[in-house]
Amino acid sequence: MKVFIFICTLLISLILPAQAVTILIDPGHGGEDEGARARFYYGKKKWRLIREKDIALSLAKKIHEELGKRNFNSYLTRSVDRTVSLAERAEIADKIKADYFISVHVNASEANEPRGFETYYLDNHNDSAIKKVESVENKNLKGEELIVNKILTDLVIDRTVKYSKGLATSIHSRIQKIVGKKYKLKDRGVKPGLFYVLALTKRPAILLEVGFLSNSRELNKLLNDRFQDRYAKAVAQGLSEYIKNQSKSEPSLL
Numbered sequence: 001m002k003v004f005i006f007i008c009t010l011l012i013s014l015i016l017p018a019q020a021v022t023i024l025i026d027p028g029h030g031g032e033d034e035g036a037r038a039r040f041y042y043g044k045k046k047w048r049l050i051r052e053k054d055i056a057l058s059l060a061k062k063i064h065e066e067l068g069k070r071n072f073n074s075y076l077t078r079s080v081d082r083t084v085s086l087a088e089r090a091e092i093a094d095k096i097k098a099d100y101f102i103s104v105h106v107n108a109s110e111a112n113e114p115r116g117f118e119t120y121y122l123d124n125h126n127d128s129a130i131k132k133v134e135s136v137e138n139k140n141l142k143g144e145e146l147i148v149n150k151i152l153t154d155l156v157i158d159r160t161v162k163y164s165k166g167l168a169t170s171i172h173s174r175i176q177k178i179v180g181k182k183y184k185l186k187d188r189g190v191k192p193g194l195f196y197v198l199a200l201t202k203r204p205a206i207l208l209e210v211g212f213l214s215n216s217r218e219l220n221k222l223l224n225d226r227f228q229d230r231y232a233k234a235v236a237q238g239l240s241e242y243i244k245n246q247s248k249s250e251p252s253l254l
Helices: 002-015 052-069 086-095 128-137 143-183 196-201 216-222 225-244
Strands: 022-027 037-042 046-051 073-076 100-107 117-122 187-193 205-212
Touching (some): 022 052, 037 216, 046 052, 052 100, 052 225, 086 196, 117 196, 143 196, 143 225
Parallel strands (some): 022 100, 100 205
Antiparallel strands (some): 117 205
């Protein structure tokens, strides 16, 4: 009888997904909010407009697929080009009871020189350079909504910063090993940031800045399908490695 029970338990463990963790992947911007924009030149004097929201969606879908291969419960805040408010993104996280939230963005600068990838987690800081990135990602918040989110951010940080930073570090490290070295991307590091899309989700969350649209050489890489595939695999691997080292008692302000 004990042998029979043991065999049944073993079979169930093999049949059921190895991971019961739920991840919400958030393609930044969308719809009316195009995010950063740049011209991609090809041929002689030919160009087409590249929008951050499109690259973010393409990458998010690939990350979603990679997580599915690893038996994670993975969802997208949007699967098409549509406007999604910060509040709606947070509602989706609550609805699916996400354990982690990953927002995908692409950087830009008024100058052509800046390049590289960076990973953000929710926390306070006094870095003026980071504040410039925050101002772009938080630009649609004004008035009372901004004040409420500032208060909420402080509350969420206390509960999630340890886990968000750990997740960011694990994923960033894997991106550097799999993508950074191969494509000679500048490693801009893991950084704290006050992004309200992360705060509103009320759970461990990170924001990925994949590269710079405003740098023509880097834009070529961002549009490359193989680059996106490798980046997606790096994110999935980094997440998997982090989960393996964590208990299932992650904090959540649901």
